[in-house]
Amino acid sequence: MVKPSGQTAPDTKTRILDAADEIFVRRGIDGARMQEIADQAGVNKALLHYHFRSKADLARAVWHRIASSFVPGILHMMASDLSLDEKIDQFVDAYHRRLTRHPYLLPYVISEAARHPDLVDNLYSPERRQAARHMIDKLREQIDAVAKARRIAPVSAEQFFITLAGSCLYPFVARPMISEALGLSTTKFEGFMERRRRELPAFLKRALQP
Amino acid sequence: MVKPSGQTAPDTKTRILDAADEIFVRRGIDGARMQEIADQAGVNKALLHYHFRSKADLARAVWHRIASSFVPGILHMMASDLSLDEKIDQFVDAYHRRLTRHPYLLPYVISEAARHPDLVDNLYSPERRQAARHMIDKLREQIDAVAKARRIAPVSAEQFFITLAGSCLYPFVARPMISEALGLSTTKFEGFMERRRRELPAFLKRALQP
DNA sequence: GTCTATACTCTGATAGAC
DNA sequence: GTCTATCAGAGTATAGAC
Numbered sequence: 210m211v212k213p214s215g216q217t218a219p220d221t222k223t224r225i226l227d228a229a230d231e232i233f234v235r236r237g238i239d240g241a242r243m244q245e246i247a248d249q250a251g252v253n254k255a256l257l258h259y260h261f262r263s264k265a266d267l268a269r270a271v272w273h274r275i276a277s278s279f280v281p282g283i284l285h286m287m288a289s290d291l292s293l294d295e296k297i298d299q300f301v302d303a304y305h306r307r308l309t310r311h312p313y314l315l316p317y318v319i320s321e322a323a324r325h326p327d328l329v330d331n332l333y334s335p336e337r338r339q340a341a342r343h344m345i346d347k348l349r350e351q352i353d354a355v356a357k358a359r360r361i362a363p364v365s366a367e368q369f370f371i372t373l374a375g376s377c378l379y380p381f382v383a384r385p386m387i388s389e390a391l392g393l394s395t396t397k398f399e400g401f402m403e404r405r406r407r408e409l410p411a412f413l414k415r416a417l418q419p
Numbered sequence: 420m421v422k423p424s425g426q427t428a429p430d431t432k433t434r435i436l437d438a439a440d441e442i443f444v445r446r447g448i449d450g451a452r453m454q455e456i457a458d459q460a461g462v463n464k465a466l467l468h469y470h471f472r473s474k475a476d477l478a479r480a481v482w483h484r485i486a487s488s489f490v491p492g493i494l495h496m497m498a499s500d501l502s503l504d505e506k507i508d509q510f511v512d513a514y515h516r517r518l519t520r521h522p523y524l525l526p527y528v529i530s531e532a533a534r535h536p537d538l539v540d541n542l543y544s545p546e547r548r549q550a551a552r553h554m555i556d557k558l559r560e561q562i563d564a565v566a567k568a569r570r571i572a573p574v575s576a577e578q579f580f581i582t583l584a585g586s587c588l589y590p591f592v593a594r595p596m597i598s599e600a601l602g603l604s605t606t607k608f609e610g611f612m613e614r615r616r617r618e619l620p621a622f623l624k625r626a627l628q629p
Numbered sequence: 630g631t632c633t634a635t636a637c638t639c640t641g642a643t644a645g646a647c
Numbered sequence: 648g649t650c651t652a653t654c655a656g657a658g659t660a661t662a663g664a665c
Contacts, residue, residue, distance in 0.1 A: 221630075237534055239449035243659065253632055258660060260630090280600075313533065320530025322595040323523065324447055329595040341600050364622060367601055368615055372586045372622060374593075379585025382592055385532040385539040390490075390551050391577055405578055412574060412582060416626030431648080453641060463650055468642060470648090 222260050225250045229257075229271050234317040238268045238325070268321075269328065275318065276332045284337070287370075288344035293351045293417065297410045301377050305406040308381040315381045345370065355418055364417070373413060380405065432470050435460045439467075439481045444527045448478045448535070478531075479538065485528065486542045494547070497580075498554035503561045503627070507620045511587050515616040518591040525591045555580065565628055574627065583623060590615065 219227065228250035232241045243264060247254040261267040286299055308315060322329050333341065349366035356363035380387055380402060388398050429437065438460035442451045453474060457464040471477040496509055518525055532539050543551065559576035566573035590597055590612060598608050 237447065237449060237530065239447060240534060242657090244657095254659090255633080255661080256631060262660095264659070316529055316533035318596070319526055319592055320447065320533075322593075323526035323530075324450060326595060329599055332596065333599045338599075338602055342602065345601070364618065365614070367611065368618060368622075371590055371597060371615070372619065375587070375589025376582045376585040379589050379592070380581055382529055382589070383532075383584075385536060386528070386542065387581060389539055389543045389548075391555070392548055392552065401577065404575070405581070408574070408578060409582065412578075412626050415629050416622050419625050419629035452639090454639095464641090465643080465651085466649060472642095474641065 221250075221252060221256070225252065225257060225260055225267075226270060226274065229267050230274070233268060233271050234311075234313045237317065238264075238321055268325075269331070272321065272328050273331050275314070279318075280332065280337060281340070284340045284344050288340065288347045293348075293355060294410075294414055296348075296351075297373065297413050300373060301406060301410050304377050304381075305402065308378070309402065312381065312384065315378060319382060352417065359418055361419065369417070376409060376413065431460075431462060431466070435462065435467060435470055435477075436480060436484065439477050440484070443478060443481050444521075444523045447527065448474075448531055478535075479541070482531065482538050483541050485524070489528075490542065490547060491550070494550045494554050498550065498557045503558075503565060504620075504624055506558075506561075507583065507623050510583060511616060511620050514587050514591075515612065518588070519612065522591065522594065525588060529592055562627065569628055571629065579627070586619060586623065 225246070229241075229246045232246045232249055236242075236245075241264075243257055244254055246267075247257055250257075257267060261270060283300070283303065286303070287296055289296075291299065345366050348370060349363075352366055352369060353363045384398065387393070388395075391401070393401055435456070439451075439456045442456045442459055446452075446455075451474075453467055454464055456477075457467055460467075467477065471480060493510070493513065496513070497506055499506075501509065555576050558580060559573075562576055562579060563573045594608065597603070598605075601611070603611055
């Protein structure tokens, strides 16, 4: 559910999109049933095909909406004039808050991206790609500056960004396996993640500026 | 494809299992077709139901085999008497080598684990759970020892293990999104990952022993 | 725009011969 | 154990009334 929760009652098309979002994210595209989406939206199944020609089209529409709500905000923050430390704090904090509320979202994005490569093409428009490049350039400047001040070798900006993303996002992706491996109940896992939100930024900063 | 490639020609049941492995991993359980698995195995579709009662049972068998090939080796290595640095090196190296060869494997595990929670129950037997606990304890000892020598606060062993896993595994999980975000062609992504395999261990060690 | 009814396809599963 | 043939159910999509 990555719907912009506006004030006015949503029209049918939006209600279908909201419903499809929820069902697709929960069951996966292949596992989702048009009937279940119709039920969730409180409309007839045929109406889904009226507004969105096919299941694949509906899936594309949902995917596009998720991408639009996910990517630009983070790109903007990471390209801003915030300090490196603040960026790390905000990145970790933003994703922890967000993904805690939507635990199915990331596994959904991962699995559909792996299985339906065409969906990924819509993730980055040329402008967004340009913004991503700019973000990395900005990050590189900051990392180099810090490294120079500390007289240590700088790490690659791309590598650092993926390390940041990976260490932050992986628990949301692999939650069931982690719970099993570490023997964490639901409550304990939540405690683990809360602690992680507080401690991970310090760990990453330390690697960057020893 | 996590088949133990033995010498003798595999019997039919194993051939089916190998085929199912490949198809399930590529298409997901819901997206996989019994017919395609049968074709891949070079046998009749009915034979699948003779050896494995249903599609769900076949999926469980495949899942179990993947888990058995994935988990114990890493647990054993991480619980060994290798130094902390060597463990980081080996963890990163082992997964990079392995997942480069089987790029679909991890997204498959992630998505099926999220969608079919019962599958995860089979991942860790009581003995394996015990081994995992022992591994974490051993890791904690080593981290504490290093921290004490350097007069810094130790990080949580659980947190470190997940950070190690996340920063190492995430690129294999989110490859399509990363390629899009950083504008990497297939060749460039491979270069990126090769560089990562070399540089990530140093980054992690630095955070642990600044 | 929204519904009812239905066509048609796909696919998991079984029966039964060899 | 392996195959051929077939069924039953599920699920996407469409036709057509309102």
